[in-house]
Amino acid sequence: xxxxxxxxxWYLLAGFLLGGSLVYVWQTFQKMSIKFIWYEWVLTILGxxxxxxxxxxxxxxxxxGQTRAAWMSLIFFGIPVILIVVGVTRxxxxxxxxxx
Amino acid sequence: xxxxxxxxxHYHSSVSRRDFMKMIGLGGLATLSGRLLESPFxxxxxxxxxxxxxxxxPFWVKEVDEPTVQxxxxxxxxxxxxxxxxxxxxxxxxxxxxxIQASNIQSTIENVKNKAPGYTLRDHALGDAQCWGWAxxxxxxxxxxxxxxxxxxxxxxxxxxxxxxxxxxxxxGSPEENSRMLRVAGRILGAAxxxxxxxxxxxKKLLYGNVVFEDVEQGYENKDKGLSVLPNKDLWVICAVIxxxxxxxxxxxxxxxxxxxxxxxxxxxxxRMNVFLRGLGYQHYGSGTGxxxxxxxxxxxxxMAEYGRPGIxxxxxxxxxxxxxxxxxxxxxxxxxxxxxxxxxxxxxxxKKCSELCPSGAISTADEPAWATWPDGAQPWQAKGLKxxxxxxxxxxAYMLGGEPDCSRCQAVCPFSKFDQAVMHDLVRxxxxxxxxxxxxxxxMDDVFGYGAQTGIDLWNTNPDDIPLFGLDTxxx
Numbered sequence: 001x002x003x004x005x006x007x008x009x010w011y012l013l014a015g016f017l018l019g020g021s022l023v024y025v026w027q028t029f030q031k032m033s034i035k036f037i038w039y040e041w042v043l044t045i046l047g048x049x050x051x052x053x054x055x056x057x058x059x060x061x062x063x064x065g066q067t068r069a070a071w072m073s074l075i076f077f078g079i080p081v082i083l084i085v086v087g088v089t090r091x092x093x094x095x096x097x098x099x100x
Numbered sequence: 101x102x103x104x105x106x107x108x109x110h111y112h113s114s115v116s117r118r119d120f121m122k123m124i125g126l127g128g129l130a131t132l133s134g135r136l137l138e139s140p141f142x143x144x145x146x147x148x149x150x151x152x153x154x155x156x157x158p159f160w161v162k163e164v165d166e167p168t169v170q171x172x173x174x175x176x177x178x179x180x181x182x183x184x185x186x187x188x189x190x191x192x193x194x195x196x197x198x199x200i201q202a203s204n205i206q207s208t209i210e211n212v213k214n215k216a217p218g219y220t221l222r223d224h225a226l227g228d229a230q231c232w233g234w235a236x237x238x239x240x241x242x243x244x245x246x247x248x249x250x251x252x253x254x255x256x257x258x259x260x261x262x263x264x265x266x267x268x269x270x271x272x273g274s275p276e277e278n279s280r281m282l283r284v285a286g287r288i289l290g291a292a293x294x295x296x297x298x299x300x301x302x303x304k305k306l307l308y309g310n311v312v313f314e315d316v317e318q319g320y321e322n323k324d325k326g327l328s329v330l331p332n333k334d335l336w337v338i339c340a341v342i343x344x345x346x347x348x349x350x351x352x353x354x355x356x357x358x359x360x361x362x363x364x365x366x367x368x369x370x371x372r373m374n375v376f377l378r379g380l381g382y383q384h385y386g387s388g389t390g391x392x393x394x395x396x397x398x399x400x401x402x403x404m405a406e407y408g409r410p411g412i413x414x415x416x417x418x419x420x421x422x423x424x425x426x427x428x429x430x431x432x433x434x435x436x437x438x439x440x441x442x443x444x445x446x447x448x449x450x451x452k453k454c455s456e457l458c459p460s461g462a463i464s465t466a467d468e469p470a471w472a473t474w475p476d477g478a479q480p481w482q483a484k485g486l487k488x489x490x491x492x493x494x495x496x497x498a499y500m501l502g503g504e505p506d507c508s509r510c511q512a513v514c515p516f517s518k519f520d521q522a523v524m525h526d527l528v529r530x531x532x533x534x535x536x537x538x539x540x541x542x543x544x545m546d547d548v549f550g551y552g553a554q555t556g557i558d559l560w561n562t563n564p565d566d567i568p569l570f571g572l573d574t575x576x577x
Contacts, residue, residue, distance in 0.1 A: 056522065056523050056524075057523070060524075061521075061522055066551065068553070069550055072548060072549045073549070076545075
C-alpha cells in the first residue's frame with residue numbers, strides 16, 4: 001500500500017503563491033500607474049520561468065533523494081532570479097524618481 | 101585516477117515531508133493537521149511498539165483486535181488443501197470434469213477462430229507467455245525456447261496451444277504491425293524498450309561464435325558440439341532493454357537487488373517472449389543473457405543505446421540504468437530500428453567520470469576512441485572491429501570479482517543515470533545533443549550537484565511502502 005505522495009501539493013501551493021503574487025504586483029502597479037518597458041517584460045518573464053524551473057528542480061530532486069542537487073538548484077537558479085528581481089525593481093524605481 | 105573516493109552517504113527522501121513543511125514555514129499547519137486527524141496512539145512509545153510503526157496504514161484504516169469477519173475458532177476445521185478443492189478433477193462426479201473441460205476447449209477454440217475481443221490468437225499467446233513460471237514449466241533455458249506443452253488435466257486446458265492446436269493459421273501482420281505488437285507484449289513481459297535488427301552478413305558477426313546457420317527448416321541445439329543452430333532464412337533479433345532499479349543501484353547494493361533482480365527478470369522475459377512467439381506460430385531462439393550474441397553490439401545497432409566509454413551501453417532514456425539488452429531471434433517479420441545519435445558517445449569524450457572514479461583503473465582515460473591495437477592471437481577478452489574505448493577487462497574483473505565484489509560504479513556515476521522527476525535532466529540531455537560545446541560544463545555541474553556520490557539507500561531502514569514493487573523504481577522504465 002503506497003503512502004500518499006504530496007508532490008502535487010507543493011506544485012499547487014507554488015502555483016497559488018506565484019499566481020497570487022503576480023496578481024498583487026500587477027494591481028499595485030496599476031494603482032501606481034507604473035508601466036513596464038519592453039526589456040522589463042522580458043526580464044520578468046525570464047525570471048518567472050527560471051523561478052518555476054528552480055522550484056520544480058528543488059522539489060523533484062528531494063523526491064529523487066538528491067538532497068545536494070536540491071540545494072544547489074536553489075543557489076544556481078535562485079541567484080539569477082534575485083538579480084532579475086533587483087534589476088527590474090531598480091529600473092522601475094529609477095524611472096519613478098526621474099519622472100518626479 | 102581517484103581511488104576509493106570518500107563518498108557521502110545520502111538516503112532517499114533524506115528530508116522528511118514534516119521537515120520540509122517546517123522549512124517553508126508550514127510547521128504549524130502540519131502540527132495542526134496532525135492533531136485534527138484522529139490518532140490511534142496515546143504517545144510515542146505506544147506508536148513505536150505497534151506493528152504500524154513498520155507498516156504505514158492510511159489514516160482511515162485502524163488496527164483492530166479481531167477481523168471484521170466473525171470467526172468461531174472452536175468450529176474452525178483444518179482444510180485438506182488443494183486436493184479438497186474443485187481444481188482437483190477427483191472432486192467432481194465422474195464425467196462432469198471432462199465435460200466442463202471439453203466445453204472449455206471448444207469455446208476457447210471458437211473464440212480464437214472468431215477473433216473474439218480478448219480471445220484472439222495473440223491475446224491467448226500473451227496469456228500463455230505469462231503462464232511461463234507459473235504452470236508446469238521447465239525453468240531450464242533452451243536455445244529453442246521453453247519446451248512448454250498443453251496440460252490437459254489443468255483448469256486451463258488450452259494453455260500453451262499453438263495455432264495448429266487451435267486449427268487456425270499463424271498470426272500474420274505487416275512488419276510494422278508485428279513490431280508494434282511486440283512492443284506492447286514486451287512492456288507486459290518486462291522489456292522497457294525494444295529494437296529490432298535483421299540478421300545480415302554484417303550483423304551476423306555480432307552473434308556468438310557457437311551460433312551457426314544450416315539449411316534446415318527449424319533451428320536446434322547440438323549439445324555434443326556446443327552449437328546453437330539457426331535456419332538459413334530471414335531472421336530478426338528482438339532487442340529488449342531490461343531495466344534495473346536505480347534507488348538500490350550503486351555499488352555493492354547492485355548485487356543485493358538491482359543486478360541480480362534484472363538478470364532474473366531478463367530470463368523470465370526471454371522465456372515468456374519465446375512462449376509468446378510460439379503461440380503466434382513463429383520460431384524463437386535464445387534464452388537468458390548469454391546465448392545469442394553481444395548485447396552491446398545489438399543494443400547499439402538496434403538504437404537502444406549508444407556505445408559508452410566503459411564499453412557498455414548508454415541509453416538516452418535509461419542512462420546506464422539497465423542490466424542488459426536481452427536478445428531473442430525469430431522469423432516473425434519485423435520493422436528494423438536504426439541506431440541513434442543522442443550525443444552520448446561524443447559526451448563520453450569529455451566526461452570521463454566513470455574512468456576517473458573506476459576503482460580498478462580499467463576504464464580508458466584517452467580523449468579519443470581508437471581501433472583495437474593488440475596483436476593477433478592476444479586475448480584481451482574483447483572483440484576487434486570497433487573504434488571505441490577498450491576496457492582493460494582483466495583489471496575490471498579482478499577488482500569486481502576479487503576486490504570489491506559486485507562493483508557497478510561506472511554505471512552508478514554515469515551522468516546519464518538519473519531519476520526522471522526533475523525536468524532539468526531532460527534539458528541537460530537535450531543540451532548534450534544540441535550544444536556539445538557545453539559538455540565540459542555539464543560534467544562539472546554533475547559533480548557540483550552531487551550526482552553519482554550516493555552509496556545507495558539505507559535499505560533495511562527504509563519505509564517498506566517507499567520501496568517499489570520488485571525493487572524496480574519507475575524511473576525511466
